[in-house]
Amino acid sequence: MKVTVIGAGNVGATCADVLAYREIANEVVLLDIKEGIAEGKALDIWQKAPITLYDTRTIGVTNDYNRTANSDVVVITSGMPRKPGMSRDDLIEVNAKIVNSVTENVIKHSPNAILIVVSNPLDVMTYAAHVTSKFPRTRVIGMAGILDTARYRAFLADALNCSPKDIQALLMGGHGDTMVPLPRYTTVAGIPVTELLDKETIDAIVQRTIHGGGELVKLMGTSAWYAPGAAAAQMVEAIARDQRRIFPCCVKLEGEYGIDNCYLGVPVILGKNGVEKIIEVSLNEEEKKLLEVSRQKVSEVMAAYDRIVGVKQ
Protein backbone atom coordinates (compact mmCIF):
# COMPACT_ATOMS: atom_id res chain seq x y z
CA MET A 1 0.00 0.00 0.00
CA LYS A 2 1.46 3.31 -1.14
CA VAL A 3 -0.16 6.51 0.09
CA THR A 4 0.67 10.05 -0.97
CA VAL A 5 -0.27 13.01 1.17
CA ILE A 6 -0.27 16.31 -0.70
CA GLY A 7 0.44 19.27 1.56
CA ALA A 8 2.92 18.83 4.40
CA GLY A 9 1.32 21.47 6.60
CA ASN A 10 -0.46 20.84 9.88
CA VAL A 11 -3.10 18.39 8.62
CA GLY A 12 -0.96 16.65 6.00
CA ALA A 13 1.96 16.01 8.34
CA THR A 14 -0.36 14.77 11.10
CA CYS A 15 -2.07 12.43 8.65
CA ALA A 16 1.30 11.10 7.43
CA ASP A 17 2.40 10.56 11.02
CA VAL A 18 -0.74 8.53 11.87
CA LEU A 19 -0.40 6.52 8.64
CA ALA A 20 3.18 5.70 9.63
CA TYR A 21 2.88 4.85 13.31
CA ARG A 22 -0.24 2.77 12.74
CA GLU A 23 1.50 1.07 9.78
CA ILE A 24 -1.51 1.71 7.56
CA ALA A 25 0.76 1.98 4.52
CA ASN A 26 4.16 0.53 3.63
CA GLU A 27 5.23 3.79 2.09
CA VAL A 28 3.97 7.33 2.63
CA VAL A 29 5.06 10.08 0.25
CA LEU A 30 4.58 13.58 1.60
CA LEU A 31 4.61 16.33 -1.04
CA ASP A 32 4.57 20.09 -0.63
CA ILE A 33 5.23 23.04 -2.89
CA LYS A 34 7.35 24.74 -0.22
CA GLU A 35 11.02 23.72 -0.55
CA GLY A 36 12.25 21.38 2.16
CA ILE A 37 9.18 21.22 4.37
CA ALA A 38 7.94 17.79 3.22
CA GLU A 39 11.48 16.37 3.22
CA GLY A 40 12.04 17.62 6.76
CA LYS A 41 8.73 16.38 8.19
CA ALA A 42 9.02 12.98 6.48
CA LEU A 43 12.54 12.58 7.86
CA ASP A 44 11.37 13.56 11.33
CA ILE A 45 8.54 10.98 11.19
CA TRP A 46 10.98 8.29 9.97
CA GLN A 47 13.35 9.11 12.84
CA LYS A 48 10.48 8.44 15.27
CA ALA A 49 10.13 4.87 13.94
CA PRO A 50 12.83 3.36 16.18
CA ILE A 51 11.18 5.02 19.21
CA THR A 52 7.52 4.21 18.61
CA LEU A 53 8.34 1.11 16.55
CA TYR A 54 7.02 1.01 13.01
CA ASP A 55 8.29 0.05 9.57
CA THR A 56 6.43 2.49 7.34
CA ARG A 57 8.86 4.46 5.18
CA THR A 58 8.09 8.17 4.91
CA ILE A 59 9.53 10.11 2.00
CA GLY A 60 9.27 13.86 1.51
CA VAL A 61 9.44 15.66 -1.83
CA THR A 62 9.14 19.21 -3.13
CA ASN A 63 6.56 19.14 -5.92
CA ASP A 64 8.09 16.01 -7.52
CA TYR A 65 5.05 14.03 -8.63
CA ASN A 66 7.21 11.28 -10.18
CA ARG A 67 7.86 10.11 -6.63
CA THR A 68 4.09 9.75 -6.03
CA ALA A 69 3.61 7.38 -8.98
CA ASN A 70 1.23 4.47 -8.55
CA SER A 71 -0.14 5.55 -5.21
CA ASP A 72 -3.15 3.53 -4.09
CA VAL A 73 -4.59 6.42 -2.10
CA VAL A 74 -3.85 10.15 -2.32
CA VAL A 75 -4.90 12.50 0.45
CA ILE A 76 -5.20 16.13 -0.66
CA THR A 77 -4.61 18.58 2.18
CA SER A 78 -2.90 21.35 0.19
CA GLY A 79 -4.47 24.75 0.54
CA MET A 80 -4.93 27.70 2.84
CA PRO A 81 -6.52 27.24 6.24
CA ARG A 82 -8.90 29.94 7.45
CA LYS A 83 -8.07 32.63 9.98
CA PRO A 84 -10.36 34.06 12.68
CA GLY A 85 -13.28 35.96 11.13
CA MET A 86 -13.25 33.90 7.92
CA SER A 87 -15.69 31.22 6.80
CA ARG A 88 -14.46 28.10 5.02
CA ASP A 89 -16.19 29.35 1.87
CA ASP A 90 -13.90 32.41 1.87
CA LEU A 91 -11.08 30.02 0.86
CA ILE A 92 -12.75 28.92 -2.36
CA GLU A 93 -10.86 31.05 -4.84
CA VAL A 94 -7.35 30.32 -3.62
CA ASN A 95 -7.97 26.66 -2.81
CA ALA A 96 -9.84 25.83 -6.03
CA LYS A 97 -6.71 26.70 -8.01
CA ILE A 98 -4.50 24.67 -5.69
CA VAL A 99 -6.78 21.61 -5.59
CA ASN A 100 -7.29 21.62 -9.34
CA SER A 101 -3.59 21.83 -10.21
CA VAL A 102 -2.69 19.24 -7.57
CA THR A 103 -5.40 16.86 -8.84
CA GLU A 104 -4.16 17.20 -12.43
CA ASN A 105 -0.65 16.24 -11.34
CA VAL A 106 -1.80 13.42 -9.07
CA ILE A 107 -3.92 11.66 -11.70
CA LYS A 108 -1.16 11.77 -14.31
CA HIS A 109 1.01 9.63 -12.03
CA SER A 110 -1.62 7.61 -10.15
CA PRO A 111 -4.56 7.06 -12.53
CA ASN A 112 -6.06 4.32 -10.36
CA ALA A 113 -5.77 6.03 -7.01
CA ILE A 114 -8.58 6.75 -4.59
CA LEU A 115 -8.61 10.47 -3.74
CA ILE A 116 -9.45 11.69 -0.25
CA VAL A 117 -10.02 15.44 -0.21
CA VAL A 118 -9.45 17.47 2.95
CA SER A 119 -8.93 21.05 1.69
CA ASN A 120 -11.70 23.57 2.36
CA PRO A 121 -14.40 24.42 1.53
CA LEU A 122 -14.57 20.65 1.76
CA ASP A 123 -17.70 19.70 -0.15
CA VAL A 124 -16.85 21.96 -3.06
CA MET A 125 -13.18 20.96 -3.13
CA THR A 126 -14.41 17.35 -3.40
CA TYR A 127 -16.50 18.50 -6.36
CA ALA A 128 -13.40 20.20 -7.82
CA ALA A 129 -11.28 17.06 -7.50
CA HIS A 130 -14.06 14.93 -8.96
CA VAL A 131 -14.61 17.16 -11.99
CA THR A 132 -10.88 17.58 -12.58
CA SER A 133 -9.97 13.91 -12.18
CA LYS A 134 -13.02 12.54 -14.00
CA PHE A 135 -12.66 9.53 -11.69
CA PRO A 136 -15.81 7.62 -10.76
CA ARG A 137 -17.56 9.15 -7.75
CA THR A 138 -16.64 6.10 -5.66
CA ARG A 139 -12.97 7.12 -5.86
CA VAL A 140 -13.26 10.82 -4.90
CA ILE A 141 -14.27 11.17 -1.28
CA GLY A 142 -14.27 14.17 1.04
CA MET A 143 -13.23 13.98 4.69
CA ALA A 144 -15.35 15.95 7.12
CA GLY A 145 -18.02 13.70 8.63
CA ILE A 146 -15.60 11.63 10.71
CA LEU A 147 -14.18 14.85 12.16
CA ASP A 148 -17.53 16.51 12.83
CA THR A 149 -18.92 13.31 14.34
CA ALA A 150 -15.80 12.95 16.51
CA ARG A 151 -16.35 16.45 17.88
CA TYR A 152 -19.98 15.65 18.61
CA ARG A 153 -18.99 12.37 20.30
CA ALA A 154 -16.27 14.07 22.36
CA PHE A 155 -18.71 16.72 23.61
CA LEU A 156 -21.26 14.02 24.48
CA ALA A 157 -18.60 12.05 26.37
CA ASP A 158 -17.88 15.20 28.41
CA ALA A 159 -21.56 15.77 29.18
CA LEU A 160 -22.10 12.14 30.16
CA ASN A 161 -18.73 11.74 31.86
CA CYS A 162 -18.27 8.47 29.97
CA SER A 163 -15.81 7.02 27.47
CA PRO A 164 -15.95 8.51 23.97
CA LYS A 165 -15.38 4.93 22.75
CA ASP A 166 -18.96 4.05 23.69
CA ILE A 167 -20.59 6.83 21.70
CA GLN A 168 -21.83 6.06 18.19
CA ALA A 169 -23.31 8.86 16.15
CA LEU A 170 -24.34 9.95 12.70
CA LEU A 171 -24.04 13.38 11.15
CA MET A 172 -24.92 14.35 7.60
CA GLY A 173 -24.83 17.31 5.21
CA GLY A 174 -22.20 19.85 4.28
CA HIS A 175 -19.08 20.67 6.29
CA GLY A 176 -20.19 24.05 7.55
CA ASP A 177 -22.85 25.81 9.55
CA THR A 178 -25.56 23.74 7.85
CA MET A 179 -24.25 20.31 8.90
CA VAL A 180 -26.90 18.04 10.35
CA PRO A 181 -25.99 16.12 13.55
CA LEU A 182 -28.65 13.46 14.16
CA PRO A 183 -29.44 12.83 17.85
CA ARG A 184 -32.07 10.30 16.76
CA TYR A 185 -29.21 8.18 15.39
CA THR A 186 -26.90 8.70 18.38
CA THR A 187 -26.41 5.96 20.94
CA VAL A 188 -24.27 5.40 24.02
CA ALA A 189 -23.41 1.71 24.36
CA GLY A 190 -26.66 0.97 22.55
CA ILE A 191 -28.77 3.39 24.66
CA PRO A 192 -30.39 6.22 22.66
CA VAL A 193 -28.76 9.47 23.78
CA THR A 194 -32.24 10.97 24.16
CA GLU A 195 -32.70 8.60 27.14
CA LEU A 196 -29.61 9.99 28.85
CA LEU A 197 -29.57 13.73 28.18
CA ASP A 198 -32.34 16.33 28.05
CA LYS A 199 -33.17 18.16 24.82
CA GLU A 200 -31.61 21.43 25.98
CA THR A 201 -28.23 19.75 26.63
CA ILE A 202 -28.32 17.86 23.32
CA ASP A 203 -29.25 21.04 21.43
CA ALA A 204 -26.32 22.91 23.00
CA ILE A 205 -23.94 20.09 22.02
CA VAL A 206 -25.30 20.08 18.46
CA GLN A 207 -24.68 23.83 18.22
CA ARG A 208 -21.14 23.49 19.61
CA THR A 209 -20.47 20.73 17.07
CA ILE A 210 -21.71 22.85 14.18
CA HIS A 211 -19.33 25.61 15.22
CA GLY A 212 -16.56 23.21 16.34
CA GLY A 213 -14.09 24.18 13.61
CA GLY A 214 -14.61 27.89 14.30
CA GLU A 215 -14.10 27.38 18.04
CA LEU A 216 -10.59 26.06 17.33
CA VAL A 217 -9.79 28.74 14.74
CA LYS A 218 -10.64 31.37 17.34
CA LEU A 219 -8.41 29.71 19.94
CA MET A 220 -5.39 29.04 17.70
CA GLY A 221 -5.53 31.64 14.91
CA THR A 222 -5.54 28.78 12.37
CA SER A 223 -7.60 25.64 11.99
CA ALA A 224 -7.37 22.25 13.67
CA TRP A 225 -5.04 19.42 12.65
CA TYR A 226 -4.78 16.54 15.14
CA ALA A 227 -8.36 15.29 14.74
CA PRO A 228 -8.56 16.16 11.01
CA GLY A 229 -5.27 14.38 10.25
CA ALA A 230 -6.34 11.31 12.21
CA ALA A 231 -9.76 11.32 10.54
CA ALA A 232 -8.23 11.32 7.05
CA ALA A 233 -5.88 8.50 8.11
CA GLN A 234 -8.87 6.52 9.40
CA MET A 235 -10.44 6.74 5.95
CA VAL A 236 -7.18 5.55 4.36
CA GLU A 237 -7.08 2.66 6.83
CA ALA A 238 -10.63 1.53 5.95
CA ILE A 239 -9.61 1.46 2.28
CA ALA A 240 -6.13 -0.04 2.76
CA ARG A 241 -7.37 -2.84 5.00
CA ASP A 242 -10.70 -3.23 3.15
CA GLN A 243 -12.47 -2.82 6.48
CA ARG A 244 -15.88 -1.90 5.09
CA ARG A 245 -16.31 0.59 7.92
CA ILE A 246 -19.32 2.88 7.95
CA PHE A 247 -18.40 6.55 8.13
CA PRO A 248 -20.09 9.79 7.11
CA CYS A 249 -18.13 10.93 4.05
CA CYS A 250 -18.67 13.55 1.38
CA VAL A 251 -19.65 12.00 -1.96
CA LYS A 252 -21.51 13.07 -5.03
CA LEU A 253 -25.18 12.23 -4.60
CA GLU A 254 -26.95 10.94 -7.68
CA GLY A 255 -30.49 10.56 -6.45
CA GLU A 256 -29.76 9.24 -2.96
CA TYR A 257 -31.82 11.06 -0.33
CA GLY A 258 -33.75 12.56 -3.25
CA ILE A 259 -30.72 14.75 -4.06
CA ASP A 260 -28.99 14.91 -7.41
CA ASN A 261 -25.64 16.43 -8.39
CA CYS A 262 -24.58 17.70 -4.99
CA TYR A 263 -21.61 16.74 -2.78
CA LEU A 264 -22.74 16.09 0.77
CA GLY A 265 -21.80 14.03 3.79
CA VAL A 266 -23.77 10.79 4.03
CA PRO A 267 -23.05 7.42 5.64
CA VAL A 268 -21.06 5.16 3.35
CA ILE A 269 -19.29 1.81 3.53
CA LEU A 270 -15.58 2.40 2.89
CA GLY A 271 -13.53 -0.48 1.51
CA LYS A 272 -10.83 -1.34 -1.01
CA ASN A 273 -12.76 0.24 -3.90
CA GLY A 274 -13.45 3.47 -2.02
CA VAL A 275 -17.17 4.07 -1.52
CA GLU A 276 -18.58 0.54 -1.63
CA LYS A 277 -22.13 1.64 -0.85
CA ILE A 278 -24.06 4.75 0.13
CA ILE A 279 -26.38 3.97 3.02
CA GLU A 280 -29.79 5.63 2.96
CA VAL A 281 -31.33 5.98 6.41
CA SER A 282 -34.86 7.27 6.86
CA LEU A 283 -35.13 10.90 7.91
CA ASN A 284 -38.10 12.60 9.56
CA GLU A 285 -39.57 15.82 8.17
CA GLU A 286 -37.40 18.07 10.35
CA GLU A 287 -34.20 16.21 9.42
CA LYS A 288 -35.14 16.31 5.72
CA LYS A 289 -35.62 20.07 5.96
CA LEU A 290 -32.19 20.53 7.56
CA LEU A 291 -30.54 18.37 4.89
CA GLU A 292 -32.27 20.42 2.19
CA VAL A 293 -30.90 23.65 3.71
CA SER A 294 -27.44 22.06 3.61
CA ARG A 295 -27.92 20.99 -0.01
CA GLN A 296 -28.94 24.52 -1.00
CA LYS A 297 -25.88 26.02 0.70
CA VAL A 298 -23.41 23.58 -0.87
CA SER A 299 -25.06 24.01 -4.29
CA GLU A 300 -24.59 27.78 -4.01
CA VAL A 301 -20.88 27.34 -3.31
CA MET A 302 -20.62 24.80 -6.17
CA ALA A 303 -22.10 27.46 -8.46
CA ALA A 304 -19.54 29.97 -7.17
CA TYR A 305 -16.80 27.44 -8.02
CA ASP A 306 -18.25 27.03 -11.53
CA ARG A 307 -18.08 30.79 -12.02
CA ILE A 308 -14.49 30.97 -10.73
CA VAL A 309 -13.14 28.24 -12.99
CA GLY A 310 -15.51 28.89 -15.87
CA VAL A 311 -17.31 25.54 -15.83
CA LYS A 312 -20.31 25.57 -18.21
CA GLN A 313 -23.57 25.10 -16.27
Ligand SMILES: NC(=O)c1ccc[n+]([C@@H]2O[C@H](COP(=O)([O-])OP(=O)(O)OC[C@H]3O[C@@H](n4cnc5c(N)ncnc54)[C@H](O)[C@@H]3O)[C@@H](O)[C@H]2O)c1
Ligand atom coordinates in the same frame (compact mmCIF):
# COMPACT_ATOMS: atom_id res chain seq x y z
N1 LIG B 1 -12.05 18.78 5.79
C1 LIG B 1 -11.77 19.11 7.03
O1 LIG B 1 -12.45 18.68 7.96
C2 LIG B 1 -10.57 19.95 7.33
C3 LIG B 1 -10.01 19.99 8.61
C4 LIG B 1 -8.88 20.78 8.83
C5 LIG B 1 -8.33 21.54 7.79
N2 LIG B 1 -8.92 21.49 6.58
C6 LIG B 1 -8.36 22.22 5.44
O2 LIG B 1 -7.16 21.58 5.04
C7 LIG B 1 -6.29 22.53 4.41
C8 LIG B 1 -4.89 22.45 5.04
O3 LIG B 1 -4.93 22.87 6.38
P1 LIG B 1 -3.56 22.96 7.23
O4 LIG B 1 -3.93 23.38 8.59
O5 LIG B 1 -2.77 21.73 7.03
O6 LIG B 1 -2.85 24.17 6.47
P2 LIG B 1 -1.27 24.46 6.41
O7 LIG B 1 -1.12 25.86 5.95
O8 LIG B 1 -0.62 24.06 7.68
O9 LIG B 1 -0.75 23.46 5.26
C9 LIG B 1 -1.12 23.58 3.93
C10 LIG B 1 0.08 23.16 3.11
O10 LIG B 1 -0.32 23.10 1.72
C11 LIG B 1 0.83 23.48 0.99
N3 LIG B 1 0.47 23.84 -0.38
C12 LIG B 1 -0.11 24.97 -0.85
N4 LIG B 1 -0.25 24.91 -2.19
C13 LIG B 1 0.26 23.73 -2.58
C14 LIG B 1 0.40 23.09 -3.84
N5 LIG B 1 -0.02 23.68 -4.96
N6 LIG B 1 0.96 21.87 -3.88
C15 LIG B 1 1.41 21.26 -2.75
N7 LIG B 1 1.29 21.83 -1.53
C16 LIG B 1 0.73 23.04 -1.45
C17 LIG B 1 1.43 24.63 1.77
O11 LIG B 1 2.76 24.90 1.41
C18 LIG B 1 1.26 24.14 3.20
O12 LIG B 1 2.42 23.46 3.66
C19 LIG B 1 -6.98 23.87 4.58
O13 LIG B 1 -7.69 24.21 3.41
C20 LIG B 1 -7.95 23.64 5.73
O14 LIG B 1 -9.05 24.52 5.69
C21 LIG B 1 -10.02 20.73 6.32
Ligand SMILES: O=C(O)C[C@H](O)C(=O)O
Ligand atom coordinates in the same frame (compact mmCIF):
# COMPACT_ATOMS: atom_id res chain seq x y z
O1 LIG C 1 -12.67 24.96 10.58
C1 LIG C 1 -11.85 24.92 9.65
O2 LIG C 1 -11.63 25.88 8.93
C2 LIG C 1 -11.04 23.68 9.42
C3 LIG C 1 -11.85 22.43 9.40
O3 LIG C 1 -12.86 22.48 8.43
C4 LIG C 1 -12.40 22.06 10.74
O4 LIG C 1 -13.60 21.84 10.87
O5 LIG C 1 -11.59 21.98 11.69
